[in-house]
Amino acid sequence: MSNEVNQIGLSKADYRGAVSTLCQGCGHNSIANQIVSVAYELNLHPEDIIKFSGIGCSSKCPTYFLGRSFGFNGLHGRMPPVATGALFGDTRLKGLGMSGDGDTASIGMGHFKHINRRNPNLVYIVANNGVYGLTKGQFSATAERGLTLKRQGVNPYMPIDICTEALISGASFVARSFAGDAKQLKSLLKGAFSHKGLAVLDIISPCVTFNNDESSVHSYDWAKTHQTLLHDISYIQHFEEIMIEDDFLPGMVKEVSLHDGSVIVLKKLERDYDPTNLVEAHRLMAEASDQNFMLTGLIYLNPEQPTLTDIYDMPEDTPFNRMTEDRLRPAAETMDKINKLMF
Amino acid sequence: MSNEVNQIGLSKADYRGAVSTLCQGCGHNSIANQIVSVAYELNLHPEDIIKFSGIGCSSKCPTYFLGRSFGFNGLHGRMPPVATGALFGDTRLKGLGMSGDGDTASIGMGHFKHINRRNPNLVYIVANNGVYGLTKGQFSATAERGLTLKRQGVNPYMPIDICTEALISGASFVARSFAGDAKQLKSLLKGAFSHKGLAVLDIISPCVTFNNDESSVHSYDWAKTHQTLLHDISYIQHFEEIMIEDDFLPGMVKEVSLHDGSVIVLKKLERDYDPTNLVEAHRLMAEASDQNFMLTGLIYLNPEQPTLTDIYDMPEDTPFNRMTEDRLRPAAETMDKINKLMF
Amino acid sequence: MTSEPSSVPQKSSLHDPVINDFSITVGTRNGSGSATSNLTLLRALFRMGIPISGKNLFPSNIQGQPTWFTIRISKDGYLARTEKPEIVVAMNTDCFVQDVKSIIPGGVLFYDQDINLPIDRKDIVCYPMPVKQLVKGMDVPSNLRSYAANMVYVGVMAQILSIDLQKIYQAIDFHFKGKKTAVDLNYGVANASAIWASENLQKGDPYRVEPMDKTKDYILAEGNTAAALGSLYGGVQFVSWYPITPASTIPEELNYYLPMLRKDPVSGKYTCVVVQAEDELGAIGMAAGAGWAGLRAMTSTSGPGISLMAEFTGLAYYTETPIVIWNVARVGPSTGMPTRTAQGDVTFTYFLGHGDTDAIILFPKDPNECFEFGWKAFDYAERYQTPVFVMSDLDLGMQYWMTEPFKYPDTPMDRGKILWEEDLERLKDEWGRYKDVDNDGIPYRTLPGNRHPNAAWLARGTGHNEYAKYTESAEKWEEVMDRIKKKFETAREQIPLPKIDIMDNGSPIGLICYGTTWMAVEETRHILRDQHNIKTDYLRILATPFSKQICEFIQQHERVYIVELNRDGQMRQLLTMEYPKLATRLASLCHADGLSMSTEWLLKAFLKKEAE
Amino acid sequence: MTSEPSSVPQKSSLHDPVINDFSITVGTRNGSGSATSNLTLLRALFRMGIPISGKNLFPSNIQGQPTWFTIRISKDGYLARTEKPEIVVAMNTDCFVQDVKSIIPGGVLFYDQDINLPIDRKDIVCYPMPVKQLVKGMDVPSNLRSYAANMVYVGVMAQILSIDLQKIYQAIDFHFKGKKTAVDLNYGVANASAIWASENLQKGDPYRVEPMDKTKDYILAEGNTAAALGSLYGGVQFVSWYPITPASTIPEELNYYLPMLRKDPVSGKYTCVVVQAEDELGAIGMAAGAGWAGLRAMTSTSGPGISLMAEFTGLAYYTETPIVIWNVARVGPSTGMPTRTAQGDVTFTYFLGHGDTDAIILFPKDPNECFEFGWKAFDYAERYQTPVFVMSDLDLGMQYWMTEPFKYPDTPMDRGKILWEEDLERLKDEWGRYKDVDNDGIPYRTLPGNRHPNAAWLARGTGHNEYAKYTESAEKWEEVMDRIKKKFETAREQIPLPKIDIMDNGSPIGLICYGTTWMAVEETRHILRDQHNIKTDYLRILATPFSKQICEFIQQHERVYIVELNRDGQMRQLLTMEYPKLATRLASLCHADGLSMSTEWLLKAFLKKEAE
Numbered sequence A, B: 001m002s003n004e005v006n007q008i009g010l011s012k013a014d015y016r017g018a019v020s021t022l023c024q025g026c027g028h029n030s031i032a033n034q035i036v037s038v039a040y041e042l043n044l045h046p047e048d049i050i051k052f053s054g055i056g057c058s059s060k061c062p063t064y065f066l067g068r069s070f071g072f073n074g075l076h077g078r079m080p081p082v083a084t085g086a087l088f089g090d091t092r093l094k095g096l097g098m099s100g101d102g103d104t105a106s107i108g109m110g111h112f113k114h115i116n117r118r119n120p121n122l123v124y125i126v127a128n129n130g131v132y133g134l135t136k137g138q139f140s141a142t143a144e145r146g147l148t149l150k151r152q153g154v155n156p157y158m159p160i161d162i163c164t165e166a167l168i169s170g171a172s173f174v175a176r177s178f179a180g181d182a183k184q185l186k187s188l189l190k191g192a193f194s195h196k197g198l199a200v201l202d203i204i205s206p207c208v209t210f211n212n213d214e215s216s217v218h219s220y221d222w223a224k225t226h227q228t229l230l231h232d233i234s235y236i237q238h239f240e241e242i243m244i245e246d247d248f249l250p251g252m253v254k255e256v257s258l259h260d261g262s263v264i265v266l267k268k269l270e271r272d273y274d275p276t277n278l279v280e281a282h283r284l285m286a287e288a289s290d291q292n293f294m295l296t297g298l299i300y301l302n303p304e305q306p307t308l309t310d311i312y313d314m315p316e317d318t319p320f321n322r323m324t325e326d327r328l329r330p331a332a333e334t335m336d337k338i339n340k341l342m343f
Numbered sequence C, D: 001m002t003s004e005p006s007s008v009p010q011k012s013s014l015h016d017p018v019i020n021d022f023s024i025t026v027g028t029r030n031g032s033g034s035a036t037s038n039l040t041l042l043r044a045l046f047r048m049g050i051p052i053s054g055k056n057l058f059p060s061n062i063q064g065q066p067t068w069f070t071i072r073i074s075k076d077g078y079l080a081r082t083e084k085p086e087i088v089v090a091m092n093t094d095c096f097v098q099d100v101k102s103i104i105p106g107g108v109l110f111y112d113q114d115i116n117l118p119i120d121r122k123d124i125v126c127y128p129m130p131v132k133q134l135v136k137g138m139d140v141p142s143n144l145r146s147y148a149a150n151m152v153y154v155g156v157m158a159q160i161l162s163i164d165l166q167k168i169y170q171a172i173d174f175h176f177k178g179k180k181t182a183v184d185l186n187y188g189v190a191n192a193s194a195i196w197a198s199e200n201l202q203k204g205d206p207y208r209v210e211p212m213d214k215t216k217d218y219i220l221a222e223g224n225t226a227a228a229l230g231s232l233y234g235g236v237q238f239v240s241w242y243p244i245t246p247a248s249t250i251p252e253e254l255n256y257y258l259p260m261l262r263k264d265p266v267s268g269k270y271t272c273v274v275v276q277a278e279d280e281l282g283a284i285g286m287a288a289g290a291g292w293a294g295l296r297a298m299t300s301t302s303g304p305g306i307s308l309m310a311e312f313t314g315l316a317y318y319t320e321t322p323i324v325i326w327n328v329a330r331v332g333p334s335t336g337m338p339t340r341t342a343q344g345d346v347t348f349t350y351f352l353g354h355g356d357t358d359a360i361i362l363f364p365k366d367p368n369e370c371f372e373f374g375w376k377a378f379d380y381a382e383r384y385q386t387p388v389f390v391m392s393d394l395d396l397g398m399q400y401w402m403t404e405p406f407k408y409p410d411t412p413m414d415r416g417k418i419l420w421e422e423d424l425e426r427l428k429d430e431w432g433r434y435k436d437v438d439n440d441g442i443p444y445r446t447l448p449g450n451r452h453p454n455a456a457w458l459a460r461g462t463g464h465n466e467y468a469k470y471t472e473s474a475e476k477w478e479e480v481m482d483r484i485k486k487k488f489e490t491a492r493e494q495i496p497l498p499k500i501d502i503m504d505n506g507s508p509i510g511l512i513c514y515g516t517t518w519m520a521v522e523e524t525r526h527i528l529r530d531q532h533n534i535k536t537d538y539l540r541i542l543a544t545p546f547s548k549q550i551c552e553f554i555q556q557h558e559r560v561y562i563v564e565l566n567r568d569g570q571m572r573q574l575l576t577m578e579y580p581k582l583a584t585r586l587a588s589l590c591h592a593d594g595l596s597m598s599t600e601w602l603l604k605a606f607l608k609k610e611a612e
């Protein structure tokens, strides 16, 4: 391991976590690695980040990055409320939430919708693979209609689009990327970390073990037959991780060659796309949902939206969780007055 | 009570329920009354309807209409799953769900989103008053930002739009109306009853007891100062129920005079609006959410979308709940074969 | 009907006067504003120095349904519910007949004379009241008439029962915070009605009140208000909640008193955050997050919410996260009767969450204890790093109680075992989140924001070792679970101990109760001694896990009756589990019908069991 | 390391041969395909007529982590877990050292010779296996090599332990459903490895197997498969579920067998609907709706899901809605250890839901009973109109068990008290949804779609009277709750009764268990008799509410030990509550570390307690 350090004198190792126990080639691993790089490059103090997650392969990730940050790996679907409460503990800290599509779009849907309205200071990553990985490959709510999985049959339902959900619930930062697109993912992660408020990041993160059915949008065959559509798709061969070279720029439609010569097509938002235009974002998402394609990039950004702690206007001179009795317990004199108010 | 009867020989009384225990002037009462009229006018057999509700003033309504229909007044926020399961009991029956904004948009959000994806044969009414009535007037998730309520303070969050939520979750019928607009409400109810699949009906139904604050979109002052915007608003004086005359037609922007001379403005979708155009519906809702106004009328309709029972392709010769052992228990011969399969 | 002075049946006129020892039930409609009048009566009597209790029996809807308010006036200070009122005020046509029926023989009826229904009782004294007329006479603004109408019976009763009008004025003045127009209007109606009564009604009943000095050391308060205040004095920093009857008024009162009590001297901002969550899962989830991050965090709910909080309770138990959870109980199972009271969630809460668990549960008896446990609960939650439940109920939370004044906390905040940068520096690499260094089962924790390189750890509901690292090791799992259990052994004698009262020099019979049933128990004990000369000893449970004093009390008695408001005798079930050797001595005096326990019921039930 | 025939330590060669009485642990990585090989071994031995059990100890992740599969071979038919293996197969470098350490003295090690780690034990026999070479030799397609590698140890062990290669062929053939290429490839590797072993390894250990005839009356099955099949034969019509380990395979197997067993003769369509819900609240909510509407409805989950189902359980209890709920338990509290087993949800489930409740809970002991309770559960749920829980666990649900063949239901479906149009016609206006006409506490219900004008009613979790009408009446509330309790009194002796075994002519010591601990209990009893000459009697609980036979059994014994896999002795707690008079006789033999109960542990624990 190199002994390079960043501007605050920390080496990459200071941002790493335990060794991953996820499958080789799992998209979640690249996300974890990108988080490490981004935190290193942004010179973040690990102590300034609190990690949160629900339950799932994706939600295991916080163990695999930022070992020097506090974290709470909570309950399935309940990451948002835990993060919401915990971030009041010390409002100087940034939240980094890692969830899955099952965790967020199924059991956690209600909390997900409502955390968007509250806008706490949290990077909310959904590692989206269209399946329940940790429970061995059932459909999640983001699985495309018609997908067939072993022992599950055919999925008859329309998928939920994480970004659209975030957008209409008033999220202040909405973006989508792809686990294999190191460059874009990195820049979006950096944007998310720098955003004051809730940053929802939907990251397509293929499950190499359970979501590799021919009929899946993650599969090669599917890509071949749908190249005309501008889908954000990838074909994952077991135990192979795709990385996309850095010359893939905004607005581009790029054919990515995989090891076996198969091809996928990715589309990025134009560089001149204005993410602060809400109506345009809505229109784009509506169009996408109608024509059934997915966009990657920064879809919407509102840097002005007050965060939850702005709304509650907290004392700032001392972290809330270091505040002592003298400031938390009313003075003894008040007791008498209160009793009088009771009649 | 008149002894008139409809084409199937039933009088209005046959469609009524117990006497309402809701407040006088509560919008929910008019909804209940409209349901009675519509069922009567459509010559529905009460036996062909199953009522469902969660918990709340709105969810109490099923007691006050269709006394000859079965019903399940379940748990707060859980009406959708109960209805989803129950409607398999006899697929010839139509579900009629009555929920509130708290019931559906807060605690029930996850179920609400997912029932839209499943499309069971259910009329899903949300009696939307922006508050928690039965628990005495806390903010609901549909309360507008900035609203002030006694003992609750100011609401800092953006409201959830029931229709937009339904639309992006793939609902096959999405409409909005206003409890006081007898004519429109009736026609939309009729449409919903005739629709095969899930019909989401967001009905603005003012709470005269707890949501009558000046700052509310339901209030007179607010209306006055925002007349330029096309909001669907009304000012409710305690114990007065508003009814709008029948000459209020699609496309119209109508000023409705209330007993005290105050005025509200309502806008209906144009008659030539094509509710089967999904993109257009999305665009309209996006525009509305951006310009912060509400539309009433039939927003989206997809009569083709397969219902949940279509998807499961149920036997149709006998109601499922009348099916007997001979069709439900495998033949004795199979036992041996199964044991062999075990090794 | 006429407003003639009512005819007075013989027998009741022969009565000796009954002074400061009867109860009054007022039957009205909810949402009609009668709450103000009833509260006025209650406060006036209280100001006269007479012990009283007031219980509002209201429906689970918002407006128009029958509601009854019962005031018990007891010179001896017995506040339990009585089953039959001596005096009834009938203002609601819908339940007029049943209200009239409910009066004891020789009792009294005040009624709105516009209610045109026959009164088929010859054994009571009737006072018709020309409510409409009197209000008209006062030219009250039209929209306030029905509201003001309720002041009529206040005035008439004041006259007939000799309630001090001065005190009534004080009560009204307090209620409207001195707002002159409102005060004048309401007192005006009351006063005019009193005058009318003095001129038109002839006292024909034996009941009246006389001033005493038995309330000067007390206040009148609701349990939920006390809980909110106790929490604020406990330094609560984070409250997440979801509305539910009868718990909603805890966070609402908290919001109300926040500006008064928790404006930060330094920043001028509030030092407590109150968040209305999307549901109870969200509410306890936020509280768990806040508690884990080092804030004094609480949530409040009732039965249905407790059911929804089961999974998070288990997470908090196993991750050792402090949370205070108020359960203001109503009648279950299911939605049950939301506006009725019960003690039905005891076993469920005790075993809440899948897997093996333990629970610290506090049982306040009155608003004063709601206040006390309100602040102490945080000390326990942070000291033992576990969820702490406070079990109130609708009767305690939403009724007005005569209770001792709230007592300012007499111990400094106990924040438990928390390590900051300098502590870790001192400890070098010694520290492990889940190490039992003090042999009391309680480990040390660090909080987010702690910048020491060793401080960080990842909380998880999955198997972990003493360093909070993930493990599936059988030994580690058992080790951690046994150590956690030890915390509750440590807690046993450190949390509120039972209150014991031995009569004279003791009795073979013991009575055990908890929460609000003490009212019926204490009165029953005195009746048993005075009228049946049966002596009984008495223990009130304040908390689980049980103190050994409870065991000793049971050992010292041949027969021990556990008194509670549920069907299955839930506390008896827990005591039986805890003390198998003493199990045969325990018997239940329990039932649940939604009403608070009456002395009549308890006395009957006790004598029946004793006869067996 | 070399592939020389291994050196054989003296003492072990002096051993008498050990035949059909030892256990083998295979250490591999999950996701490496070893499951096939292990299952092949298990099946081959089973086909040889030798009693076996197989337990897979797997991690809570998907691929690459250490996994152990233990096969116990027991001529006497003891299937409990043994703590130390006689034979270890070490295929995983990561846990090689600990695997080698785990072998008993005189035991045997088979290992992949490419694992370049020292073996510091002189007291075991070692057989290196040139895995890579052998697979290469077979020119297996590259992507299948690591998979096929696992067949090497199958072949080598077959040779050394004299496992019949024919049976191994049959096992492989069965596994791949006769798919020739797969069968040939896998058997090819196994066979070649056996040949290699015969030429290169010299038998130096005392262990081997011999054919018996002890399995011909048994099948090999997992509990979850049995549960799915039992439900299908029970006529299940509606299944709603949310994925969770270790319960997911119930609905998944149900989906698998649906086409085979439930294609409707009339319409050719399926007569069972399986819906994957958005969460457990949705899952049980759908099941409640379906059960209320007259369908045989079920859901399946594990601890965390049970926590989330508390509120709906209370609703179903009070509205009297039939639901079957499978709880395939894993280790709690909280997320705990999802791939480990326990019996930790007993008290929680018994008291599930706020307010007073009762619960019918069934405890299957093996796949055969999973099948039986699978269909009976619906009869009970519909007969008593209440939720019925079936408590399985990971050990029972996901491991392969030698179990009696599934028995076709011997009683017709009991749909309970349901009234259709003609019944109502007959009854005139007599019917009320919650009337107790038969004095058994069980009312009659009508179902949606019933077109009789009197049929309709509104189910509600709020207070209701015998006509299902809303009420807040105290009397009605108590009346309904007491009547509901009566249903469970009715059920006591009608649901599966305990199984009792009295040794010789009885003993003062009783052992009580439920679910899967019977394996350790039965073996322990025989060891106690044969080696310690302590006789014990034995009762296995199959259901709550408890039958009086359980009470009698306890009465007949001085000391009764309750054996269970949890920390707090949860069943003992329930028995203590139920039988206070007998409480002093009850003691716990319990612990929970995630592993199924071993005979070694139980024996030690028993003797320790007896010594006290």
Ligand SMILES: Cc1ncc(C[n+]2csc(CCOP(=O)(O)OP(=O)(O)O)c2C)c(N)n1
Pocket (backbone or CB within 6 Å): A055, A056, A057, A058, A059, A076, A099, A100, A101, A102, A103, A104, A127, A129, A131, A132, A133, A134, A135, A140, D242, D243, D244, D245, D280, D304, D305, D308, D335
């Ligand atoms: C309450 C509850 N229900 C179910 C589970 C079982 N469970 C664990 S992970 C998981 C789904 C994970 O899917 P996702 O969030 O998409 O994560 P992935 O594994 O696909 O990355 C489920 C259902 C649980 N742990 N808790």
Ligand SMILES: Cc1ncc(C[n+]2csc(CCOP(=O)(O)OP(=O)(O)O)c2C)c(N)n1
Pocket (backbone or CB within 6 Å): B055, B056, B057, B058, B059, B076, B099, B100, B101, B102, B103, B104, B127, B129, B131, B132, B133, B134, B135, B140, C242, C243, C244, C245, C280, C304, C305, C308, C335
């Ligand atoms: C699990 C649960 N939480 C909370 C409650 C209390 N509660 C009853 S009604 C209600 C809100 C009703 O609001 P809404 O659905 O908007 O109906 P409305 O009364 O406004 O018509 C709440 C929170 C409950 N019954 N159950």
Ligand code: SF4
Pocket (backbone or CB within 6 Å): A021, A022, A023, A025, A026, A027, A028, A057, A058, A129, A133, A134, A206, A207, A208, A209, A210, D062, D063
């Ligand atoms: S199962 Fe899928 S999601 Fe889980 S670790 Fe493996 S590849 Fe990733």
Ligand code: SF4
Pocket (backbone or CB within 6 Å): B021, B022, B023, B025, B026, B027, B028, B057, B058, B129, B133, B134, B206, B207, B208, B209, B210, C062, C063
């Ligand atoms: S409180 Fe509001 S919502 Fe409830 S019945 Fe009254 S008016 Fe309607």
Ligand SMILES: [Mg+2]
Pocket (backbone or CB within 6 Å): A100, A101, A102, A127, A128, A129, A130, A131, A132, A133, A140
């Ligand atoms: Mg996933």
Ligand SMILES: [Mg+2]
Pocket (backbone or CB within 6 Å): B100, B101, B102, B127, B128, B129, B130, B131, B132, B133, B140
């Ligand atoms: Mg509402």
